[in-house]
Amino acid sequence: MNMSMHPNPAVITRGRKFDQVRDGAAAIFLRDGYAGASVDDIARAARVSKATLYSYFPEKSLMFREVLRATSDNAFRQAPFDTDRTGPVAEALPAILTQLAQWALSAPRLELLRSVTAEATRFPQEAASFDAMMTDRVVAPLARVIAGWIETGQLAAHDHGQSARQLVTLVTTQVQQPALLTGKAPPADRIAAEAAQLFLSAHAEGRR
Secondary structure (H helix, E strand, O other), X not given: OOHHHOOOOOOOOOOOOHHHHXXXXXXXXXXXXXXXXXXXXXXXXXXXOHHHHHHHOOOHHHHHHHHHHHHHHHHOOOOOOXXXXXXXXXXHHHHHHHHHHHHHHOOOHHHHHHHHHHOOOOOHHHHHHHHHHHHHXXXXXXXXXXXXXXXXXXXXXXXXXXXXXXXXXXXXXXXXXXXXXXXXOOOHHHHHHHHXXXXXXXXXXXXX
8 A cells, every 4th residue: 555645645643543653653764764664664663553554644754754853852852961061161161062972872863863864855844954953952052152151251252153063063973974884983072072172272262
């Protein structure tokens, strides 16, 4: 049975087993990707019949979008780092970036990144939403922390929004890319220390 042949293909139906079906779909989509996920595997993981699956999600694309939405909400629910950390920037920043690296590697963030990246062309709206959440939940909080250090004179004035985005990219890419490609990530504290040193060499007060 083709999921796209449902008479009302654009509507998700919510009911008693909705979360169960979605969670089963998430397990398969995040493991096998959109193209590799089969309806049989999803139904098995959700412990429902295919008829029940179709009744909630008449199209595979609707199911995938709902999985990305729910997984993103879950992934960004936990703060990536402690924004209330006190102390000199030279001590606080490496600790914050270590937390960020550990957050980036923990489930379901790595699996979510793999799925969003692989299907960005097919699902551009979901890819844009993921990027916006990275900006709102990760880059913006770090930018506010950096702004506080500028206000206290620990850092030279600069475009702290841009430097926050650069730091997030520098740290997350260095741990997530090898984890995705090889299954192994470099030590989070080493990546964080090196990124902090590079940042401070450019922006610490008196260095410019």
